[in-house]
Amino acid sequence: MDFDQLFAKRSTHIKPGLQRIERSYEFLKRPAAGIPAALIGGTNGKGSTSGFLWYLLALNQRNIGLFSSPHLAAFSERCQLSVTPCDDGMLADVWRELQKELPADLYDELSFFEITTLLAFRLFQQKAADFQVLEVGLGGRWDATNVSDPLISAVVSVSKDHQEYLGHDLMGILDEKLGIMRAERPLFWGNSGEVCAVPGYREHLLQKAAKLNVPLFEAGRDFGYDEASELVVINLPNLSFCSLPIQNCLRATPLFLRRNLALAAAMYHYLQSTQIEAGWGPLNEIWPLLGEGQAAAPVTLYGRSQRLLIPTERGPVRLILDVSHNPDGAQAFLTGLTSRGLAGPMPALVCILKDKDMNRILDVLRSRLHPVILFGIEHERAWQPELLDARHRDLPFFSNFTEAWNAALVRWNPADAPWAVCGSVLAVGRILQHFDSAPKDGISLERCLSGDW
Known part of the structure; x- marks a missing residue:
């Protein structure tokens, strides 16, 4: 399938601001806005964390959407559904619909990533996804995925990358990443990256969260991977304690993937316990199914x-x-x-x-x-x-x-x-x-x- 016309929009590079995608998002009547979502950002690790959360949710035999970037081989890797396979042809059909529906002035102002984000929302809406896991593309505050209304957000790590857009100051980059927080909704912090060596960064993080009354769950305090025992340990406030072994196919994972898995597991535990309707399996019950690893892997792994x-x-x-x-x-x-x-x-x-x-x-x-x-x-x-x-x-x-x-x-x-x-x-x-x-x-x-x- 030929996406050259869409790929050509990448030459416009990054366009800061959410105004353009918000205009098209509202014109399209906010596709997928009614589907619960998790928004995951960070410099490194956001792809694998998103993939693990997607997989855990999909183990409930529900249709889970995963939006990620960039793709490795096929453009349609960016939009994955656990029950409904998505290929380039399916995504091309949605793209053509979008071009016909959006007025030219709205479509022409959109960047490549903004269009791709709208394609994902429209696809997840058409295929009746039960949940959507959204990986932030770049930064956070002005990323197109930030037009969503996530139940929970996560920042996996903060380091220097894309400095031509995000700058060289780690605290400034941290602020950009924290732009995906939502007032009074949890933020999961992976406690990783170069920013952790900056004096005062944690106090700054706590202040930002407190300003929006955001419950902050931190790796190393509320959840994490214990190397000595090879256990994922989750101890979120007011929720049941979980101690989960790294077993079967998970034993092949390197340290950084185990830490990202712990973050995804903590997010799932919170969602299943507090945010989504009955019928989703408790984490300790679906964990053995994760280790068996029989279903198709998320492209982000x-x-x-x-x-x-x-x-x-x-x-x-x-x-x-x-x-x-x-x-x-x-x-x-x-x-x-x-x-x-x-x-x-x-x-x-x-x-x-x-x-x-x-x-x-x-x-x-x-x-x-x-x-x-x-x-x-x-x-x-x-x-x-x-x-x-x-x-x-x-x-x-x-x-x-x-x-x-x-x-x-x-x-x-x-x-x-x-x-x-x-x-x-x-x-x-x-x-x-x-x-x-x-x-x-x-x-x-x-x-x-x-x-x-």
Whole structure:
């Protein structure tokens, strides 16, 4: 399906403000406004947290909508329904309806992400979703998803990224992320990211929440993952205590995913206990079903330390793909490798987009990954070797993944160690397509988390 006309709107870049989408949202009579929602933001971790919450809700055999971004391979990955499969053709039909219904002056002023958000709302309304999990695209306060009216919100982490839009001040970025809070409705704080090293950040967070009378639930105090016992522990005020084991397919998850799972589980526990009608299973009853992982995985868990086994003439190559695209995400990826017992140097193929903090990302990755081969992709945001600082120009750079892959097969022994492939959501998506492992294949959660090796 050809979405080129829609993709062309990405060239307009980011348009701050909610006025444009609010005008179209109201004209369309607020699609999906009557469907309960959770809104999840943050610099890193919002995709996997959204995916885990979606999966927990879907275990109730309800039709749950998941809106996420960006996509890895197919545009329709951005809109997932647990009961009603969504493909590019279905989303294209909704897009055509939207173009016909919206007056030209309203449609033309919308950005790519604003249109995509409206497509998700309209799709979830048409397919009678029972709940919708919405992942914030960028920032929070001015993100198109913020026209929704969520029952609960979450900010998973706050670090520097998209600095051309969000600035360089971590406290300012925190304020942008906290813009998804709703007065007198809970905010779940993942207690993660570079902002946690800023003096006074927690006091600022508490003040912001108190100003809106927002119940604040914090990782490490009200919920979290306990490494020593390998338990997800939830102790929300006035709700039943939960202690849940990491078992079955969940045992394959790295540390950062376990922490994001704990956040999603806490959100589900709160929703099921206080916010949604009877008939949704208590967390401790559906938890064993999560570990079995038989249903299709949310697309937002692909490329999160995902393991693939690739046959080659020199023997099978064990790959770990990760979309880490900022320094904090790169560090979480490396920490996750250690938590999974993958110690020692690991070869890596790395691709980073030119508008990212490429040199700092490489500083982090090279602290553990060695040897490293760099590769580019065909895209307007592709990086070039001359953009690198001198300290990273010793690394071999290939114009595309195929050339880098062939060079790695010559230089590295597949039997020695797994190979990492990381640095860019866009690149990981291309590689999943290259190896015929795109998300729309409907791989089970168990297969997505445990991989092929």
